[in-house]
Amino acid sequence: MELPINTSVSYLNGTLYTYPELIFFSVGFSILIVLSIIGNSLVLVAVARTKKLQNVTNVFVVNLSVTDCLSSFVFPWSVLGMASTTPGYPLESDVPCVAAGGLLLIAVGCSVNTLANIALNRCILITRPKETYQWLYTPKKNALRVLVSWFVPFCATVVPPLCGVGDLGFDPESRTCNDVDTHPRAAAYDKVQFAFIYPVPLLVIIVSYILIWRHVKRHFRTRRNNSISLQSITNPLTSKPDASDTTVSSSQKPREESPRHCGSSRHLSRMRNDQLAITKNLFVVVLAFLVCFSPLCFMVVTNSNHRYHLYGGLFLFASGCVNPVIYAAKHPHFRPVLRSMIRCRYSRE
Numbered sequence: 001m002e003l004p005i006n007t008s009v010s011y012l013n014g015t016l017y018t019y020p021e022l023i024f025f026s027v028g029f030s031i032l033i034v035l036s037i038i039g040n041s042l043v044l045v046a047v048a049r050t051k052k053l054q055n056v057t058n059v060f061v062v063n064l065s066v067t068d069c070l071s072s073f074v075f076p077w078s079v080l081g082m083a084s085t086t087p088g089y090p091l092e093s094d095v096p097c098v099a100a101g102g103l104l105l106i107a108v109g110c111s112v113n114t115l116a117n118i119a120l121n122r123c124i125l126i127t128r129p130k131e132t133y134q135w136l137y138t139p140k141k142n143a144l145r146v147l148v149s150w151f152v153p154f155c156a157t158v159v160p161p162l163c164g165v166g167d168l169g170f171d172p173e174s175r176t177c178n179d180v181d182t183h184p185r186a187a188a189y190d191k192v193q194f195a196f197i198y199p200v201p202l203l204v205i206i207v208s209y210i211l212i213w214r215h216v217k218r219h220f221r222t223r224r225n226n227s228i229s230l231q232s233i234t235n236p237l238t239s240k241p242d243a244s245d246t247t248v249s250s251s252q253k254p255r256e257e258s259p260r261h262c263g264s265s266r267h268l269s270r271m272r273n274d275q276l277a278i279t280k281n282l283f284v285v286v287l288a289f290l291v292c293f294s295p296l297c298f299m300v301v302t303n304s305n306h307r308y309h310l311y312g313g314l315f316l317f318a319s320g321c322v323n324p325v326i327y328a329a330k331h332p333h334f335r336p337v338l339r340s341m342i343r344c345r346y347s348r349e
Helices: 019-049 056-074 076-083 095-127 130-136 139-162 186-197 199-234 259-301 306-330 334-342
Strands: 168-171 176-179
Touching: 019 056, 019 076, 019 306, 019 334, 056 076, 056 095, 056 139, 056 259, 056 306, 076 095, 076 176, 095 130, 095 139, 095 168, 095 176, 095 186, 095 199, 095 259, 139 186, 176 186, 186 199, 186 259, 199 259, 259 306, 306 334
Parallel strands: none
Antiparallel strands: 168 176
16 A cells, blocks of 8 residues: 555654655765764874874874764664664664663764863863873873773663663654653663763763863963063163163163074973964853753753654764864864875875
């Protein structure tokens, strides 16, 4: 028997979306998957082949690109489910779908933790002494941070289903490989994931960038005051001195800086400006992710209608494509490397 064109797929197999909507999501996610893999692969290759990019902060940038790539590699299993009209998952075995759903949730959680690590790294680098930064960010401690950023979402994703709270696999409502919303304790599972993944990293991000903003504001205010004081000494606004007063003691003469000292000051100033530019760029990355992730997160926490979860998921997935664009547009170190790679004029320098 032929079905009318406007028949909802929900009438066939319990999904909340019409078949045209599911095709729209299939195409949309497929485009984002390709863009995300290409963009984040370029970031990974750039770091692997450029010594200047192999620094502490970029350990977390690499980890963020890995999570985006992982999400892109596992989500096609969900695209397969959305494009199919079968009552259940189109493959005979649900194992790939269960694995894909778990890896997707772990990758999203790891992304949030990695963004918190980036914010904290920039905060300590800019607001604390160099010795403190070097003590906190050793290779072993960085490896431990990366491990924890994966371990926490892994526990939040895997342990609850093993305890009977929620389930992973093919969700008939969204036809994706994710946590199953039809499970009796699905709402509790969503809240457990939210509690372990979102609030603490979000707090770290907010506090870190507030401290950076305060420190930078104080620094520029001090520098401006020093500049005004120096101007008042070298160019006093008082009346011109008499001819007999032209001989000034050596203590009153402005000290001339040696070329070596000037060069060192310029180098430090350039390094400071570079670090501020990098911090601004990474702040935009963090802000873009939070903007893309918050709608879906809000829907999950408020237990609102699951009807719009796929729209929120599409918005979230776009953040993985945006990050490489942000690096290429404004990052002082990534920008020349990524642009050279795109133009096929890359060198290791």
